[in-house]
Amino acid sequence: MRITNRTSSIIVAAALVLTLGVNSVRAGNPHAFPAYHNGNIVSLTLNTNAQSGNEEAIANKIAIPLYFVPGQDIHHVISIAPGAAGYSPFWAIYVVTVNDPSVLPLTSEADIQSAADAGAVTVSGPVGYALCPAVSR
DSSP: OOOOHHHHHHHHHHHHHHHHHHHHHHHTSOEEEEEEETTEEEEEEEOOTTOOTTHHHHHHHHOEEEEEOTTSSSOEEESSOTTSTTOOSEEEEEEEEESOGGGOOOOSHHHHHHHHHTTSEEEEEEEEEEEOOEEEO
């Protein structure tokens, strides 16, 4: 079986979400990691204490895009910052497969959309959902 870049990216994204969740539980406190928003850096905090049977159903209705971009120093790009209209701490995770590394770094949703329109990246997803409140750094 041949594994494509898209499949590899989805596997990496799923592993990332699981790793963050396991590390947060093991440490007894949430794990923070950086993300880009419109060229600025914010911090996402994975909340593993808010797991419920309805979480995915809720997230599916109110989740906003969080892009996972392998190959750049900060792997995450969020679409809406806290305090902005439409912000939600629930994220629908999309994987960005980079076809042309010259477009890196991608630091905003607009960058990702422009690169996708040009064929420089391929966006897949959502591959999962996460509860990760964002805070300014």
